[in-house]
Amino acid sequence: MIIGVLGGGTMGSGIVQVAAQNGHNVVLVDLNPTILNKSKEKLAKIMARLIEKGKVTSEEADAIQGRITYSQDVHDFVPCGLVIEAIIEDLKIKKDAFAKIEGLVSRECIMASNTSSLSIASIASSLDCPERCIGIRFFNPAPLMPLVEIVPAVQTSQQTLNTTKELIDGWKKVTVVCKDTPGFIVNRVARPFYGEALRIYEEGVADFATIDWAMTELGGFRMGPFTLMDYIGNDVNYTVTETVFAAFYYDPRYKPSFTQKRHAEAGYWGRKSGRGYYNYAEEVAMPEPNRDEELGRKILNRILVMLMNEAYDALFLNIASKEDIDLAMTKGVNYPKGLFQWAEEIGPDVVLAKLEDLFREYGEDRYRPSPLLRRTVHEMVS
Numbered sequence: 001m002i003i004g005v006l007g008g009g010t011m012g013s014g015i016v017q018v019a020a021q022n023g024h025n026v027v028l029v030d031l032n033p034t035i036l037n038k039s040k041e042k043l044a045k046i047m048a049r050l051i052e053k054g055k056v057t058s059e060e061a062d063a064i065q066g067r068i069t070y071s072q073d074v075h076d077f078v079p080c081g082l083v084i085e086a087i088i089e090d091l092k093i094k095k096d097a098f099a100k101i102e103g104l105v106s107r108e109c110i111m112a113s114n115t116s117s118l119s120i121a122s123i124a125s126s127l128d129c130p131e132r133c134i135g136i137r138f139f140n141p142a143p144l145m146p147l148v149e150i151v152p153a154v155q156t157s158q159q160t161l162n163t164t165k166e167l168i169d170g171w172k173k174v175t176v177v178c179k180d181t182p183g184f185i186v187n188r189v190a191r192p193f194y195g196e197a198l199r200i201y202e203e204g205v206a207d208f209a210t211i212d213w214a215m216t217e218l219g220g221f222r223m224g225p226f227t228l229m230d231y232i233g234n235d236v237n238y239t240v241t242e243t244v245f246a247a248f249y250y251d252p253r254y255k256p257s258f259t260q261k262r263h264a265e266a267g268y269w270g271r272k273s274g275r276g277y278y279n280y281a282e283e284v285a286m287p288e289p290n291r292d293e294e295l296g297r298k299i300l301n302r303i304l305v306m307l308m309n310e311a312y313d314a315l316f317l318n319i320a321s322k323e324d325i326d327l328a329m330t331k332g333v334n335y336p337k338g339l340f341q342w343a344e345e346i347g348p349d350v351v352l353a354k355l356e357d358l359f360r361e362y363g364e365d366r367y368r369p370s371p372l373l374r375r376t377v378h379e380m381v382s
């Protein structure tokens with residue numbers, strides 16, 4: 001199958017590499033010739049590194065690069081069996097692109113979007129044949145991150161879902177299937193990792209370094225929430241939070257934080273601007289955390305039960321299966337354990353009791369336990 005990729009930026013370039021490494025001929029189309037050149041050069045550098053490390057031979061690297069056609073013309077998508085769109089996150093622009101491409105490709109061609117936040121149903125509605133449309137959401141960097149969220153819209157046919165899943169599984173990716181709802185699995189379930197950490201800071205319980213220390217040293221997370229937000233960029237992370245909040249009809253569980261908004265407004269975006277929650281200037285030392293274990297456990301447990309509650313609620317609403325939610329969080333964002341596995345180790349009754357304490361203390365809806373968590377505990381004791 002020839003694979004088409006629309007958009008040669010960060011994600012599109014990564015997806016092209018994955019498809020070409022898996023033996024497909026690939027057509028990459030971008031409006032901007034400079035981007036196409038950059039994408040080509042970037043892949044050449046990656047291949048040189050892989051040769052150096054002995055991961056591919058120079059013949060294999062040549063073959064991979066030889067399978068890719070770089071083009072500014074969507075007409076080159078005509079022979080494709082799958083086109084994956086990875087252009088700017090703008091619904092109108094995406095819909096226009098889908099409608100145009102549908103007029104060129106065969107009736108069997110699957111048309112997919114790599115969107116992080118837009119509705120697949122809405123993108124699919126731009127097509128005469130919306131049952132061929134599906135979400136295929138890679139994570140950045142696509143060649144390295146194992147997870148791919150496969151998102152059928154209400155219009156998507158079973159055949160489109162089956163063919164897509166089989167193909168991406170064949171690319172040695174870990175696929176999870178999830179409902180077409182805001183944030184899909186990862187961006188929904190991970191919200192409290194940032195949101196509760198910011199709230200703990202705002203209450204004056206601990207500073208950034210101490211919260212990060214609690215999550216990494218005591219919790220086993222690869223990065224603390226503030227280090228991670230600085231890495232993602234506070235501007236980007238804040239926008240995602242605001243989008244998810246609005247998309248959930250302003251459910252208080254997803255309420256954005258003023259601390260993050262002010263950091264974004266101040267230009268404290270994180271590593272890319274030299275300053276975020278931390279100051280990355282060479283001469284500035286990183287702040288030391290308060291290594292008080294009791295405080296650290298309190299912070300970790302509070303964030304953890306909020307994450308677990310979110311996972312239970314996603315399962316309650318059939319966003320994905322329990323196994324897929326655990327896979328998504330371990331393979332998409334490197335959590336040390338799946339949240340269900342972790343909750344079962346701690347005891348769902350302990351998780352519920354902690355959430356009920358928080359709910360009683362604050363009287364805020366953000367701490368409401370998921371009905372499925374209550375039901376699980378109820379079934380345990382009866």
Ligand SMILES: NC(=O)c1ccc[n+]([C@@H]2O[C@H](COP(=O)([O-])OP(=O)(O)OC[C@H]3O[C@@H](n4cnc5c(N)ncnc54)[C@H](O)[C@@H]3O)[C@@H](O)[C@H]2O)c1
Nearest residue numbers: 007008009010011030031032035086087088089115116140
């Ligand atoms: N960056 C991430 O971490 C990430 C992760 C998962 C999903 N996504 C999603 O992937 C998509 C692309 O994100 P990105 O970070 O690669 O963006 P990017 O800005 O790096 O690349 C977008 C590319 O699309 C091109 N483009 C824009 N309009 C076009 C059009 N009409 N036709 C052809 N090319 C066009 C631009 O020239 C640019 O090269 C977005 O929907 C984003 O939400 C991003």
